[in-house]
Amino acid sequence: LNNALKKSVDDSYNMISVDGDTSTNDLVLLLANGCGGNTEIKEKNEEYYLFKKALHLVNLFLAQEIVKDGEGAKKFIAVKVSGAASKKDARLLSKSVITSNLVKTAFFGEDANWGRILAAMGYSGANFNPTGVSINFHNGSHSIMLMQEGTPLQFDEELALKILKENEITVELVLKEGTGEATAWGCDLSYEYVRINGDYRS
Structure with a gap:
């Protein structure tokens, strides 16, 4: 999880700016509770890269929504x-x-x-x-x-x-x-x- 998240964060949340100020409580958390019952991905196989791609799409969407929700943002x-x-x-x-x-x-x-x-x-x-x-x-x-x-x-x-x-x-x-x-x-x-x-x- 950490490996997939780090790469995605670098190209999503860390590439946005509303006003240039990063809050002391800005953070990204990715949690997995295991309730899905799926086999744990322990190596960088095809399933890992599919998960990594899907995770990045979600992070890109959320990062861009943060910008669009910026205080007073028009564009x-x-x-x-x-x-x-x-x-x-x-x-x-x-x-x-x-x-x-x-x-x-x-x-x-x-x-x-x-x-x-x-x-x-x-x-x-x-x-x-x-x-x-x-x-x-x-x-x-x-x-x-x-x-x-x-x-x-x-x-x-x-x-x-x-x-x-x-x-x-x-x-x-x-x-x-x-x-x-x-x-x-x-x-x-x-x-x-x-x-x-x-x-x-x-």
């Missing part, structure tokens, strides 16, 4: 990184972008601000050449390229606004460093978030 945002030098770098990049308050507020304001995204990538701790970065926004039915291999592009502001008005948006960051890839999930930062936390009394 659900996925940041997908590909072409990073390593999986570690891809994770650093995607998590840095989705945690950035300036990126979050840009999405709340429906502003296609690629500069804030590139800045968050820059302080992520990952090694990459910014001249190889391409940035694309899409919402399933529409897509717009903001930067191609380090060059900012002229883009259709109306199309960008149409994408940013959607409740679910994907940011694709394509690098030219290697094969590392990762996805992080988060939400925007709204006036409602400030009101809820400003009114809160301990």
